[in-house]
Amino acid sequence: MNSLYICIFGGTTEGRLFAEFLSKKNIKADLFIATEYGQQFVKNIGNINVYQKRLDEKEMTNLFLKKKYDYVIDATHPFAKIVSENIIKSTYVSGTKHIRIIRNSYENKCCKYFDTLNDCVDYLKNKEGNILLSTGSKNLDKFTIVKNYEEKMYVRILPMESSLKRCIDLGFSNKNIICMQGPFSEELNVAMLKSTNSKYMVTKESASSGGFDEKVQACIKTGTECLVIRKQYEEGLTLDEACRLFMKLRDESGE
Structure with a gap:
């Protein structure tokens, strides 16, 4: 040793x-x-x-x-x-x-970047269309100021009881909560974006190992706007x- x-x-x-x-x-x-x-x-x-x-x-x-x-x-x-x-x-x-x-991370020209989560929320606040959140459960409360968030926001979280409880407590619709462990393939991201009819996907800046590239490519294929929160x-x-x-x-x- x-x-x-x-x-x-x-x-x-x-x-x-x-x-x-x-x-x-x-x-x-x-x-x-x-x-x-x-x-x-x-x-x-x-x-x-x-x-x-x-x-x-x-x-x-x-x-x-x-x-x-x-x-x-x-x-x-x-x-x-x-x-x-x-x-x-x-x-x-x-x-x-x-x-x-x-x-390691890099900026993808197909995405729209935000310096803070609050900036992203402000952008979405009055937007029409469904939203797929893949930012985890920790800061979900920030998104509750978005108009009609309960129905038009789909949240993808880890399959943990505490995360599920947080979503429900914040008022997110049960049918809009997806409990799965990533990273996800491009094909699965495409399927989720299509099934949720999402116009926007929100994610955090990450390395390719975190499934970031697969999210971006899925957004491109489905015509979904990929919104990325920068890491400091x-x-x-x-x-x-x-x-x-x-x-x-x-x-x-x-x-």
Whole structure:
């Protein structure tokens, strides 16, 4: 076993793949995932301890001081800003090295981009036609100011009881709630856009691994307007860059 000891935050694709990479290189790590749903995708990874729990800033600081990790890796979702901010503050207080894994992304000329979710909501507020939301359940309350949202908005969320309850509590029509795990193929996106008769599709800026390209192509094929909420600029390493760095660190440790 290599002497390096790593802490990873993120039930994302990047978090899972980085944990699998460390496992193959015999590097010990603790992986923290916020939801029980995300935990099912990271079972039985050698050398990796998986914890399904949310930590606030104080809990993170205490954890880092106790465990004395060599590095803390932030592989959380690009829109999980509060968690990333807490990780930064806690690593600073504890004196732990911190690396942010960022997602590659690019601007597609076929899409309409918005700097914030609120800007997108304002654009849709008085628009006619059905809307397919693929932005998750967390910020659904923002869309409730859209005219007739209860009937014309279709929401695609993870198949979690908490997400479904949030949709219902906010007044979204039961028949308009789609509970499925992505990423989705272009064909399935096309089928959903057609079946919901959607004029607009709302998504978050993402890498191709998150199914972004398949959404865009489906919108082009169906004549749907693809509305994209930009992620904020972040400094960090891509997944490939992080893996190369830890290959080097492992070799330098001489174990």
